Structures are given as structure tokens and as C-alpha cells.
Amino acid sequence: MDQPELSRHCIPWTPFKGSLGDATVCIVSSAGVRKKTDPPFNTDGDSTFRVIDGAGSDLAYDDSHYDHACADRDINCIFPIDRLAEMKADGTIKGPTAKHFSYGFSMKLRELRDDTFPKLLKEIEAARPDIVVLTGG
Numbered sequence: 001m002d003q004p005e006l007s008r009h010c011i012p013w014t015p016f017k018g019s020l021g022d023a024t025v026c027i028v029s030s031a032g033v034r035k036k037t038d039p040p041f042n043t044d045g046d047s048t049f050r051v052i053d054g055a056g057s058d059l060a061y062d063d064s065h066y067d068h069a070c071a072d073r074d075i076n077c078i079f080p081i082d083r084l085a086e087m088k089a090d091g092t093i094k095g096p097t098a099k100h101f102s103y104g105f106s107m108k109l110r111e112l113r114d115d116t117f118p119k120l121l122k123e124i125e126a127a128r129p130d131i132v133v134l135t136g137g
Contacts, residue, residue, distance in 0.1 A: 016131055025087075026097040026129035027052075028120070031071070031078040031137030032063035033102035041104030047111045049103035049120050052081075054096045065105050066137040078137055097127040105137075 016023070032041045034050040041048070041062035052059065059075050061068075070077040084096040101120060106112055124132065 018130055020093055021091060022094050023130035024094050024097050024128070025084055025131045025133060026124060026127050027079060027081065027084070027100040027102075027133050027135060028124060029079050029100075029102040029135040029137070030104075031061055031066070031102060031135060032104040033059055033061045033075070033079040036060045043105060045106050045108065046104035047106045047108050047116045049101055049116060049123075051123065052079075052100045052102060054098045054100065055081075061102075061137070063105055063137045071137075078135055080133070080135070094130075097129045099123065099127045 032043070032046075033052065034041065035052055036058045038050050040060075041050075043062055043064045046062075059079060059081070061071060061075065061078065076082050079100075079102065081096070081100065084093065087093045088095040101123060103112075103116065103120065106116075
């Protein structure tokens with residue numbers, strides 16, 4: 001049986017070897033999280049991403065493809081921005097990056113791979129995180 005086409009493009013695991021207390025952390029989510037002032041994601045399919053500032057206040061999410069009960073109570077279960085602030089306050093991490101990122105639901109896998117993700121990667125690299133936390137919806 002042939003491997004699915006996208007499996008050849010998986011991101012390799014890269015273990016973190018630094019000191020957590022000296023690390024900046026960036027959140028990248030596929031849960032359709034955005035600032036409330038940003039345009040909503042199209043829940044029928046959206047290959048764009050949103051930039052969320054490091055404070056991450058006043059957030060919303062747009063997705064109809066997962067159970068929202070937990071996120072409705074606390075958005076941190078899909079986008080743990082407040083947990084990063086707490087970890088900074090107690091010295092566990094150096095802090096969150098100035099920008100975090102989220103994208104929405106899309107079945108346009110080639111568009112994601114060839115267009116969206118390369119642009120997203122450039123944005124993530126510019127944020128200069130030591131650690132990237134990936135979350136899903």
C-alpha cells in the first residue's frame with residue numbers, strides 16, 4: 001500500500017536541549033483561534049492563518065469540526081496563552097514570544113503545504129521561539 005502523499009512532508013521531531021527557564025515559547029494552533037477583532041475563519045474551509053499578539057487577550061475561535069465544550073469554558077485548553085503567562089511569572093519559562101499563530105480547518109492539503117505553511121513558517125521563524133507548542137482543535 002502506498003503511503004499517503006503528505007506523509008513524506010511531516011515535520012521531524014526536534015528535541016529541546018536548552019534550559020526551559022531561558023526559553024521563549026510560541027503557540028501554533030489548528031483550532032481556528034483569532035483575536036475577536038480579526039476576521040472570522042470560514043468554517044467550511046479556510047487556508048489562512050491569524051497572528052495573535054503575545055498577550056493573547058480577547059480571543060475567539062471559529063471551527064465546527066470539534067467538540068467546543070472545553071474551549072467554551074476556557075480557551076486555554078486549545079490555546080494555552082494564559083498558562084504561558086503563568087509559567088513566565090513563576091520563572092518556568094523566559095516568556096511567550098511576541099506573536100503566536102492559528103489557522104483554521106481546510107481540506108485543501110496541497111494549498112496548506114505549498115502556500116499557507118511556508119508563509120506561516122516564515123512568521124514563526126521571525127518570532128524566534130526556542131520552543132513551539134502545537135495545539136489542535
